[in-house]
Amino acid sequence: MRKATFRSPDAVMLAFLLLISLLVMAVSGSSLWQSWQHSVEETERQARNQSISLARQAEDTFLQVQLTLDELARRSDDIFLQPAEWNGPRGLLAQQQRQLPQLHGLFVYDASADWLATSASVIPAQANSAERDYFRWHSQHSDTGIHIGHVIRSRSTGELVVPVSMRLNNREGRFRGVLLATVDIDYFRQFYGYYEMGPTDTLGITFADSTVLYVRPFPDSYINRTLSSSPLFTRMLKIAPTGGGAWKSVLDGVPRIFGYATLERYPLVVSAGYDVNELRAAWWRNNIPTLALNAVLLGVVLVFGVLVLRQIRASLRYQRELIGLRDDLTRSNHILQDLALLDGLTGLANRRQFDIYLEQCMTRAQATGAPVSLVMCDIDYFKIYNDTQGHVAGDECLKAVGDILRHLPLHKTDRVARYGGEEFAIILPGADAHAAQRVALRALEAIHDARLSHPATPMEEKVLTISAGAATVTGDDINGEMLKSRADDALYQAKRAGRNCVAGAAGVSHILLDAPYQA
Known part of the structure; x- marks a missing residue:
């Protein structure tokens, strides 16, 4: 009876080991x-x-x-x-x-x-x-x-x-x-x-x-x-x-x-x-490294399976630890994915980082009373560009625009982000409305001066252009959603004004001011 009792759990664990091996191979x-x-x-x-x-x-x-x-x-x-x-x-x-x-x-x-x-x-x-x-x-x-x-x-x-x-x-x-x-x-x-x-x-x-x-x-x-x-x-x-x-x-x-x-x-x-x-x-x-790794993993499973056959309780405890480790790794992986704050195409801050940083700027502004400005930019006639040049060229266009905006002469606390699609945003903590207007105009001129070809644009010059809207909140108006809404309204005002221009507190402007802004 003892011999039969001893072999029964061995048979169960052997079947379990075989099942695990088959699953790994599958x-x-x-x-x-x-x-x-x-x-x-x-x-x-x-x-x-x-x-x-x-x-x-x-x-x-x-x-x-x-x-x-x-x-x-x-x-x-x-x-x-x-x-x-x-x-x-x-x-x-x-x-x-x-x-x-x-x-x-x-x-x-x-x-x-x-x-x-x-x-x-x-x-x-x-x-x-x-x-x-x-x-x-x-x-x-x-x-x-x-x-x-x-x-x-x-x-x-x-x-x-x-x-x-x-x-x-x-x-x-x-x-x-x-x-x-x-x-x-x-x-x-x-x-x-x-x-x-x-x-x-x-x-x-x-x-x-x-x-x-x-x-x-x-x-x-x-x-x-x-x-x-x-x-x-x-x-x-x-x-x-x-x-x-x-x-x-x-x-x-x-x-x-x-x-x-x-x-x-x-x-x-x-x-x-x-x-x-x-x-x-x-x-x-x-795939040789992957095959080798899978072989090693399978070997490890077999080795631990032999130990399981000798000591069932220790093996079960060890399996629970492995499951816990796997869950920890999965959770860590999810956390790392959540912390990925860069846009994969342009290398700029992505929408998640934009939201986090804007919220941080709002919190600091509420404590100090300083203004916060936001510039929203949109590539003019980008859908036409995609339709005529293709999505691969469209991606290259987005990367080029992102690179130009990244190298604008901004303060260290300013943040350029890809807001989504062909939209970009520039967060300007401490900048008033006039400073935001100048930054938007500087971005407008930088894109225009790059002379990126846009053969299908209805604009007279067949080069890539952007439209921009600038907005500022201060004092009791410190609110991130309000700032985004105002900047977005200004952007659409610029588009209605004919594109390739900036709309903001100073109205619609087509002329870039050379003087640097002061926060």
Whole structure:
């Protein structure tokens, strides 16, 4: 009976130990899985953003070429009448070609495909481009818009180029010839080379018909290959013009996480791909310390489990102590989180610190009778900025404004805080209404003088501006909520006055006073 009685609690504790071990492994496994999924999601988000950025670059590249061809088309009569002035390295075509770094050359062909003028050094003898796809296309289509053809090898230099061509008509609307601009493949090669990526990560631009224009890091032999069997063309582009996903590349069979984006004006698709194997290897390297820590924790659990089997009461007491320690750590963690008083984006005081410090200033002012002033600032037309420039640029804008306000010549007791969103606040203990007005004007001028670009603002100068409202309480009016309400009302008064101004006790002002304020 004694033996059976002794083994019964041992069996219970052994089962408990096994359960704890399984829980530790389950939690560790779940944590690792969530970490991996987060890495995959972040990589896909990065690939999407990168492809959108590269799509805009490609859009601008070909738009500049199109505008150049449009200008040449308007002057085509001059070219046909006086081709000598346009021909050669000193001709007008060469001048146009040198203005765009992506251009390899500019060419004009007559209706018979004979070379009329070129930005190259010389026109080859008996040069004729009738067999070129772009010439045949324009001779058979009446459309006068630009046509982007597959990559070809230049006859004049032997380099790989993208032909961008336009049909020319005479006054009767009949086919007169072709304008051709060739975009150098090395332009994309060099631009894509600026990005720091893994050796098997890819950046590529393809035609809408799935033909490769250029893909980093593959050699030129991959240019003009078809990707028609890629999930990008069989599935993804049918769902959305931009997006992401994971699939095996048809170029080399390597599984990658892709982001893609189509160009709005031109039949091109840009993609960015990150090697899943490289991502997994990097993820494992980053998580080795976590795995080691989990293994150590599991070992500790097992060691203490053996001790539990020998001394049940001591083990239970020790478990209670561990639970208490865990609770203490959790409470300490919560306290530390509550004490985090800085705004994560700008590094300024956050709203919590603002409220605490304002309350402290009010308490001191009630004891001393000194005034307390508050300046509320708001970035003008920030929503338009976010909508046009994107949230990443919006965050950079907030950081820049915060940095400018941080470096204003203020007293040590003054406090700059991010109040929320695009609103900032400056607490000025001891400052009267006139001093607060001057500080607000100084902040207004500092932001304006920084000349931060805001192309979409309705303001005449396309730079970032702020509006500010200043308020002061003193004597019996010492009240934090009243001060915030007055400053907020003043801010809205400044906005109603046309923005880029300060409203306060002195009314609405647009002029910065140079004299420093005295508390």
